[in-house]
Amino acid sequence: MGVIIGPRVIDAGASLFSVLISPVAVAAGFPSPAQDYFDGRIDLNAHLIKDITSTYVVRVTGSSMEGAGISDGDELIVNRALEPKDGSVVVAVLDGELTVKRLRITPTGVILQAENPKYPDIRVAALSELTIWGVATRCLHHV
């Protein structure tokens, strides 16, 4: 495989790149891939997805999460790599199905909560009894 680009160009590119990125990264306190390049258009992938490798998009069926602003037919962005915490909206495996619920971790046990009074909550003794498929980070709600 031949050399694709001369060294001069690579150096120029690298220094330009570091000049562009560092002030933004320092000011924000964390590097955001979304801000590294400026081609004039908003790239939703860059803004909505933190780690593309561990992120999947799923579609919601049913209305048990209406109270969380998640409606039938909405899409959720789900990151499998995130640690589920108290309050996370999670996709859990229940009876062989992917199910979306609010996770509550309390001193007396773990609850998979519906966000709609018409639907029951599900209680388990410990988080280890659940299979959490991923943690929802965004809802693409149809307005």
Add this chain to the structure above:
Amino acid sequence: MARPAIMRQMPQIAHVDVNCFYASAERAFDPSLEGRPLVVLSNNDGCAVTRSPEAKALGIATGEPWFKLAPRAKEWGLVARSSNYELYGDISARVMELLGRYSAWLEVYSIDEAFLGVKGEPDQLLALGHRMKDAVRRSVGVPVCVGIAPTKTLAKLCNKWAKNNAAFGGVCLWDCVPPEARDGLMARLPVAEIWGIAGRLSNRLNGIGIFTVLDLVRADPVAIRDKFSVVLMRTVLELRGTACIPMEEERIGRDQLIFSRSFATPVTTAAGLREVLSIYGQQASARLSKHGLQAKVLTAYAATSPFRNHEQAYPSVCVSLPMPTADPLLLTKAAHALLPSIRDGLKYAKAGLMLTDLRPTGNQPPLEPFENPHEERRIGPLLEDVSRRFGRGSIGLGHAGIRCGLDWTMKRDMCSPRYTTRWDELPLVKAA
């Protein structure tokens, strides 16, 4: 185990392999398949190409045609899926992207296997193996096993042990297996189970009294070279701990063609990568033609060098081709779908193409094999040349497209949704 420090710091090779890949990819999005016997069928002929452990336990053999299994499926609770190469291609790319974060030296060996160069003390290597295994399971959703050893052949062997012995917990490090246990395990493994030893060769080995892996390890490498080949001698040396199988840049397997290279000098622009991908598309086309094959799904990927002092990126894209093809223009165009995810300024250290869902070219006249002197040189003029020929041959290709299109729709009836590549086929999650 007391070893000199220099021995312990020798680079080792990790072999990572997804367990029952196609079946595991199906289960990742359909948990109802967990624990049930599952076979994944080839698109071409409806034969079982992947069996879940439960399906293996039923005595179902690789290659068994579905029409023979179907009558008993209900009684067994057996589920079948057609090969969903778009899904597998995307899951594969995710696995490789993730593994690329653990080593500067990654060789994508097949759709679900990779070799990685690793270094460290035994306990560090063991911990690394577990980190990789846990990360793939958690982040991507498929289970893997890891074998780590001084050579590729031993790393593959360790992976096999990790898969077959629950005691290893999914990660087997050669240096941590006591020598007498190694001998015991190798004495129980038929020689045909070793990487690179196919059926006929193992029969010939049996003929001279080599039945198990241990027999082969104890054979004289020079005698093996004289009776068989240099290739088999390398296997013996590798089994004895001497690394002699180099990194492969190109490989054609049962169901995939892989084309991947590391660059001597990083590529830092989309324009540079466009050129690289064009050459790969061209060369992949030549290899497909040479083997009389066409591909339906293409995965293109690139990776920055994994040194921590600059930003990392592992873009990849999975493209379903409009028809099974070996056409250089179509393959190159598909590979270029990666370009929008390439960011100027990052230092890309490698790129690759993986072609899956391979089918024989059939009775369509194959495109001329590109054993063209221009192949390794500038791609532009050659593509124009191809373009002219493509125009002339378009009636034949169109006809083939229609034929394969029909074949494709008919065989898709047991195919799961293309969960990760089609907006209208996303996985459904219940809010109930």
